[in-house]
Amino acid sequence: MAAAKRPALPVILLANDLLDGDVVFAAGDANGLHWSRDPGAALVGGDDATADRLDAFAAAELGNQQVVDAYLVDVAVEDGVPVPRHYRERMKTTGPSIRRDLGKQAELPLAQAFLRA
Amino acid sequence: MYRYDEFDERFVRERVAQFRDQVGRRLSGSLTEDEFKPLRLKNGVYLQLHAYMLRIAVPYGTLSSKQMRQLALIGERYDRGYGHFTTRTNLQFNWPKLRDIPDILDLLADVEMHAIQTSGNCIRNVTADHFAGVAQDEVEDPRPTAELIRQWSSLHPEFDYLPRKFKIAVTGAEHDRAVIKAHDIGLRILRHPDTHEIGYEVIVGGGLGRTPMIGKVVREFLPKADLLAYLEAIMRVYNLEGRRDNKYKARVKILVHEIGTEEFSRRVEEEFARLDGPSVNADPAEVARIAAYFAPPAYETLPATSGAFEAARAGNPDFARWVETNLTPHRQPGYAALTISLKPIGAPPGDATSEQMRVVADLADEFSLSEIRVTHAQNLVLPHVKLSDLFAVWQRLGEAELATANAGLITDIIACPGLDYCALATARSIPIAQALAQRFADPARQKEIGVLNIKISGCINACGHHHVGHIGILGLEKRGIESYQITLGGDATENAAIGEILGPGLAAEDVPDAIERIVSVYLAQRQAGESFIDNVRRIGLAPFKAAFQDTNREVSHAVA
Helix, strand or coil: CCCCCCCCCCEEEEEECCCCCEEEEEECCCCCEEECHHHEEECCCHHHHHHHHHHHHHHHHHEEEEEEEEEEEEEEEEEEEEEEEEEECCCHCCCCCCCCCCCCCHHHHHHHCCCCC | CCCCCCCHHHHHHHHHHHHHHHHHHHHCCCCCHHHHHHHHHCEEECEEEEEEEEEEECCCEEHHHHHHHHHHHHHHHHHHCCEEEECCCCCCEEEHHHHHHHHHHHHHHHCCCCCCCCCCCCEEEEEEEECCCCCCCCCCCCCCHHHHHHHHHHCCHHHHCCCCCCCEEECCCCCCCCCCCHHCEEEEEEEEECCCCEEEEEEEECCCCCECCCEEEEEEEEEEHHHHHHHHHHHHHHHHHHHCCCCCHHHHHHHHHCHHHHHHHHHHHHHHHCCCCHCCCHHHHHHHHHHHHHHCCCCCCCCCCHHHHHHHHHHHHHHHHHHHHEECCCCCEEEEEEEECCCCCCCCCCEHHHHHHHHHHHHHHHHCEEEECCCCCEEEEEEEEEHHHHHHHHHHHHCCCCCCCCCCCCCCCCCCCCCCCCCCCCCCCCCHHHHHHCCCHHHHHHHHHHHCCCCEEECCCCCCCCHCEEEEEEEECCEEEEEEEEEEECCCCCCCCCEECCCCCCCCHHHHHHHHHHHHHHHHHCCCCCCCCHHHHHHHCHHHHHHHHHHHHHHHHHHH
């Protein structure tokens, strides 16, 4: 993780679950972090200290064989929901744009908020 | 069709057991992701945007009905009820779970299939003309050659760690339907002009991707018996001299380009002369054993025409239109090869549901001697259908939304999965294909336009073959939005050519208008009977560029 330049704040941490491949998001609070499959639950790191915590959690969880491809993503917080600024990561929070019946957009009502025309 | 012998069976089963163990060790933490990644890739397992992806090899695009049913079952049991046929005639599942993949591989092994060498820096699945053994312009069936190469290249110890991936395609016909000039090695089976002996024209250094190149002929005629020794000589030169310091310059096309075709050929010939040919080349008995599996099936002796077929054609315009586009003449009188379009208007190109796979498998059993082909254009083929059965087959296909009459037409679009699934993509491809298919959906208009290949890639790696599309579309990222670059004049056949860029990139919503203008230039300027690509060759790019710039100007005004 150290090699990549940190994206602009605020950020969320996303990854793929090692066993399932499903996209997961670091969620939680000052007391601890865990993985959630719901992008709406992602903890938003608005300052360096939180971003550092997310980075450290990513490194630990990669080592714990829980996730793969964990990285920080810069977001805009819209109506309290963190929406990735880049369309690639927005796609990861929704599912394929050509199959609205698949992926998070189909499983989690909140993920609908991430859809872009 | 080829059947596994004891060695093949054991090899595939052992590989499944090995991968099951590797997954176990990954989950227990004995293997890190860095250690595991090359192992999973060698078994076709990628990590995509939303999930893992499993790429299953369909050797030289030939499938049995039994294999197709097993793919349907896997799609239903372990995926989301559909699969995606690719430009390398493979099948990809988009949603498998890592924990299930060893079980999936076992199910594949049950029907003599696997996902070995569908990724990684090794010799990949060998592809061939999808009308192999059927086409009227064929010198010899390319599949025994492809099968021989499959066996030789599977876990070849010397070529398991190449500088980069390596793709081989074979055709036995005059008309190239296997895009052999855009492969690392392309083989064309031909007759020697003087001796009439059958051998190979050997083409090396073709490829698409970041640096598209048309392959160069390094040997005009190679006797059949020398095939493996000659391939081994090519692979040795590449393995030794191919660049390993820069992955973007590591394909054999770069080596051929940098040292020149003549020097590359010289080195290959030198290595070939040094090799102990007889110890490398296949035993003629083994070659004959393989070839026997591809002997023509037991056709019925039929008249060249069928009254029932002609009557159905005369009485049903929709059927007649489908016959016109989706039928290929067969070398056996009374039979035809039919293309099942996986491009219904508005659907993702190359996708088939498990139900559709079963329909195709059933039809293959009833009407096509249990055989199916996968084409690089992401369609399927029933290779041996009696003319008298065609109407019934067409009706059954129609019930499963598999009877779209567009093979080779403007809506028969190749598109890679693009950013809807792929972790490497820079833009979406499928929505562009859908929008274009809808724009040009009118059957009369498609017929008027005639043969026109649109090929779309969602990144520079060019899985969607955009460089060799008559019209190519490349999706890129430009300042945080998806942008599409249009190329013109590419050709995937024996007249292979790389398309040229028409102008600046366009926003997704402007692509259909731009294509419309390109097509309008063709319709306005074509001579009688002149195809789109012939027209582009004759009149050059200038009129198309001018029309394209008009689109661009209008878009700029609209934005301003």
